[in-house]
Amino acid sequence: MLQVYLVRHGETQWNAERRIQGQSDSKLTEKGERQAYQVGERVKTLGITHVIASDLGRTRRTAEIIADACGCEITYDPRLRELDMGVLEQRHIDALTEEEEGWRRQLVNGTEEGRIPDGESMFELSERMHAALNDCLLLPKGSRPLLVSHGMALGCLVSTILGLPAWAERRLRLRNCSISRVDYQESAWLASGWVVETAGDVSHLDAPALDELQR
Numbered sequence: 001m002l003q004v005y006l007v008r009h010g011e012t013q014w015n016a017e018r019r020i021q022g023q024s025d026s027k028l029t030e031k032g033e034r035q036a037y038q039v040g041e042r043v044k045t046l047g048i049t050h051v052i053a054s055d056l057g058r059t060r061r062t063a064e065i066i067a068d069a070c071g072c073e074i075t076y077d078p079r080l081r082e083l084d085m086g087v088l089e090q091r092h093i094d095a096l097t098e099e100e101e102g103w104r105r106q107l108v109n110g111t112e113e114g115r116i117p118d119g120e121s122m123f124e125l126s127e128r129m130h131a132a133l134n135d136c137l138l139l140p141k142g143s144r145p146l147l148v149s150h151g152m153a154l155g156c157l158v159s160t161i162l163g164l165p166a167w168a169e170r171r172l173r174l175r176n177c178s179i180s181r182v183d184y185q186e187s188a189w190l191a192s193g194w195v196v197e198t199a200g201d202v203s204h205l206d207a208p209a210l211d212e213l214q215r
C-alpha cells in the first residue's frame with residue numbers, strides 16, 4: 001500500500017495579512033519557518049523517500065526544511081501549485097467589491113466552470129492535483145512520498161478523493177503546515193483506490209496558525 005503525506009506550506013506574510021496569494025507569492029513568516037521545522041521533526045522518522053513540492057516560493061522553502069530533516073532530494077511539480085486566482089491575486093480578502101466577491105463565490109458554490117477572471121476553475125485544479133498524485137504510483141515499490149502544496153489545492157484533492165465536489169474544500173480546515181495522508185489500497189471489501197487516512201493534523205505544531213483565509 002502506497003502512503004502519501006500531504007503538507008500545506010508554512011504561514012506566509014500574505015496569509016498573516018489576509019491577502020490572496022494563488023500563484024503569486026510571499027515569504028514564510030518567522031512562525032511559518034518554525035512550523036516547517038516542526039513538520040520536519042514530526043516526519044523525519046517516517047521513512048519519507050521523496051519530497052515533491054509546488055514550485056512556488058513558499059512551498060519551495062517549506063520543502064527545503066522538510067527534505068533536509070528527512071535527508072531527501074526535492075523535485076518540483078507545477079501541478080501542485082495553488083489555484084490560479086486571476087485578477088484577485090495580491091488583494092486583501094476584506095476589501096473586495098461586490099462584483100469581485102461574486103467571482104470568488106462562484107468558486108466555492110459549485111457554479112460549473114466558475115472562475116475568477118484570468119483564473120482557473122476548481123475542476124481544472126482537481127484534474128492537475130489528481131494527475132500529480134497518481135504519478136506517485138509510478139515511483140519504485142516501497143517509496144513513501146511527501147507532497148508540499150497549498151490550502152485550496154490540497155483541500156480539493158482530499159474532498160474529491162472522498163467523493164465530494166471540489167468546492168467541498170471550504171469545509172476542510174487544512175491549516176498552514178498541517179499534515180494529511182492518503183493511501184492507495186487494493187481491497188475488494190474496502191474501497192479500492194485512494195483513501196483518506198488523516199486530514200489536517202496539527203498536533204506537531206506548538207502554535208498552529210489560524211487559516212487566515214477562513215477564520
Ligand SMILES: O=C(O)[C@@H](CO)OP(=O)(O)O
Pocket residue numbers: 008009015019020021022023082149150151152213
Ligand atoms: O492562495 C492563498 O492565499 C491560499 C488560499 O487558501 O492558499 P495558500 O496560502 O495555501 O497558498
